Amino acid sequence: MGRPLRVAVVGAGPAGIYTVDALIKSGAEVSVDLFERMPAPFGLIRYGVAPDHPRIKGIVDALHRVLDKPGVRLFGNIDYGGDVKLDELRQFYDAVVFATGAVDDRPLDIPGVDLDGAYGAADFVSWYDGHPDVARTWPLTATSVAVLGAGNVALDVARVLAKSAEEMLVTEIPDNVHSGLAGSAVTDVHVFGRRGPAQAKFTPLELRELDHSPTVEVIVDPEDIEFDEGSIAAIRASKQVDMVVKTLQEWAIRDVGTRPRRLHLHFFHSPAAILGDGGTVTGLRTERTELTGDGSVRGTGVFHDWDVQAVYRAVGYLSSHLADLPFDHVSGTVPHSKGRVLDMDDDLVPGAYVAGWIKRGPIGLIGHTKGCSSETVASLLADAPTLRPATHPDPGAVVRFLNERGIEFTTWQGWKNLDAYERALGAPHGRERIKVVDRTEMIRASYQG
Structure with missing residues (x-):
C-alpha cells in the first residue's frame, strides 16, 4: 500500500x-x-x-x-x-x-412496565454516573424499592440506592447526584432473581461488597438457599459460583443486624407484574419458582405481592x-x-x-x-x-x-485538560475528582490547557 x-x-x-x-x-x-x-x-x-x-x-x-x-x-x-x-x-x-x-435497557414483557416509578437500570446508571445527555434529577421518593435481576448491574443499582449519600461523597459523583441521594427516602431495597443462588450472575467480589457499608444490612431468606443436581454440578465446576453460594449461605444463617437500611436478596421469584394505581407503581407481583433438577426453574403458580413504590429493571443491556x-x-x-x-x-x-x-x-x-x-x-x-x-x-x-x-x-489533549479540570474541582474537598456533567462545560474545559 x-x-x-x-x-x-x-x-x-x-x-x-x-x-x-x-x-x-x-x-x-x-x-x-x-x-x-x-x-x-x-x-x-x-x-x-x-x-x-x-x-x-x-x-x-x-x-x-x-x-x-x-x-x-x-x-x-x-x-x-x-x-x-x-x-x-x-x-x-x-x-x-x-x-x-x-x-439501552433490554425490554421486560410484563404488565406495568410503563407505570410511573418503573425504571430501566441503564437510565438510573446514566444518572448516577453523570451522563451529560440525561436529566440532572432522579425521583427518589420511594421508601421500598424492587430491583429485578441477578447480575452485577442489579447489585450496582441496589447498592447505590441503599448506601447513604455521605458514603458516596468520597467518589467522583457530581454534586447533583450527591444532592439527589441525600434526599432519598429509601429504607428497603429488594433484589429479585428468577433462579437460585447457584445460578446468580454476581461476581464474588461484587456480592461481598454489599456487606461493607456501615449503613446497609444485607438480608437473605434461608428458604431461598436451595440446590438441585444441576446447581451442585455448577458449584463444583466453578470456583466463582462456589464463592457466591458460600457468601449467600453465610448471610442466610446469621442474625439480622440493626443497620438503618436493608438490602434483601430474594431468589426463586420471577416478576409477573408491576402493580399500580392511578398510573403509579404501588407494588410488584412475583411468582415463586422451583428447581427442575438441571438448574432450570419452573413456575409454581404461587404468587406474592410486594409493597414497593418503585421497580428497577436490570435484566440486561441492548x-x-x-x-x-x-x-x-x-x-x-x-x-x-x-x-x-x-x-x-x-x-x-x-x-x-x-x-x-x-x-x-x-x-x-x-x-x-x-x-x-x-x-x-x-x-x-x-x-x-x-x-x-x-x-x-x-x-x-x-x-x-x-x-x-x-x-x-x-481530542486526546482535550481529555487531559478535562481530567485536570475535574481533579481541580475535587481537590478542595479532599476528593480525587468531581465529574463534570454538562456537555458544554466538558467541551469548554477540554479546550482549556
Whole structure:
C-alpha cells in the first residue's frame, strides 16, 4: 500500500481502545483514529461503572497508555450517524471498526412496565454516573424499592440506592447526584432473581461488597438457599459460583443486624407484574419458582405481592441500531463472521467490522473484550491487502472535513485538560475528582490547557 493502514474505530470505550491496542501490537503499519460520541473517552468505564468501584475504574490507566501511543488520535463529541456516516468515513479510512457497546435497557414483557416509578437500570446508571445527555434529577421518593435481576448491574443499582449519600461523597459523583441521594427516602431495597443462588450472575467480589457499608444490612431468606443436581454440578465446576453460594449461605444463617437500611436478596421469584394505581407503581407481583433438577426453574403458580413504590429493571443491556449497518433486533448485535460485518444475505460489507458488545451482545466482564477485539483485528489485517483504499488517506483530510462541517470535536489533549479540570474541582474537598456533567462545560474545559 506504501502508507500506513488507515483505520477508524467508532466508540472509545474498552472495546474500541482494546481494538486500537491490538492493531498497534500486531506489528502492522497502522494509523488509527477513534471517534466517540461523548466529549470524553472510556465509555462504559466512565458512564457505566458505579462510582464506588475505583479499582474497576483503574482500568482507565491501562486504556490511557494505549491512547498515549503515537499513531492514535481521538475525536470526541462526534455522533456517528448524525455528524458522520459510514460512506463518509470510508473516504478517509481503509477500514472502519464499530465498537459502540450497549447503552439501552433490554425490554421486560410484563404488565406495568410503563407505570410511573418503573425504571430501566441503564437510565438510573446514566444518572448516577453523570451522563451529560440525561436529566440532572432522579425521583427518589420511594421508601421500598424492587430491583429485578441477578447480575452485577442489579447489585450496582441496589447498592447505590441503599448506601447513604455521605458514603458516596468520597467518589467522583457530581454534586447533583450527591444532592439527589441525600434526599432519598429509601429504607428497603429488594433484589429479585428468577433462579437460585447457584445460578446468580454476581461476581464474588461484587456480592461481598454489599456487606461493607456501615449503613446497609444485607438480608437473605434461608428458604431461598436451595440446590438441585444441576446447581451442585455448577458449584463444583466453578470456583466463582462456589464463592457466591458460600457468601449467600453465610448471610442466610446469621442474625439480622440493626443497620438503618436493608438490602434483601430474594431468589426463586420471577416478576409477573408491576402493580399500580392511578398510573403509579404501588407494588410488584412475583411468582415463586422451583428447581427442575438441571438448574432450570419452573413456575409454581404461587404468587406474592410486594409493597414497593418503585421497580428497577436490570435484566440486561441492548445495543442500538447503527446507521448504514445491518442489525439483529432480537440479539441487539450486528451480524458478523469473526468481526467482519455481514449484510442480511450473509454477504460481507466491505471494510466494516465490529468488536465488543455490538458484536457479541452485553455479556462478560470488561476484560473479556480483549479476546473479542483481537479476533476482529486478526480478520481486518487478513483482509488488508484486498480492502478498497481510502480516497483521502491523508490524516489531515478528516480534520479538514470536520472543521468544514463546523463540528466541535474534542481530542486526546482535550481529555487531559478535562481530567485536570475535574481533579481541580475535587481537590478542595479532599476528593480525587468531581465529574463534570454538562456537555458544554466538558467541551469548554477540554479546550482549556
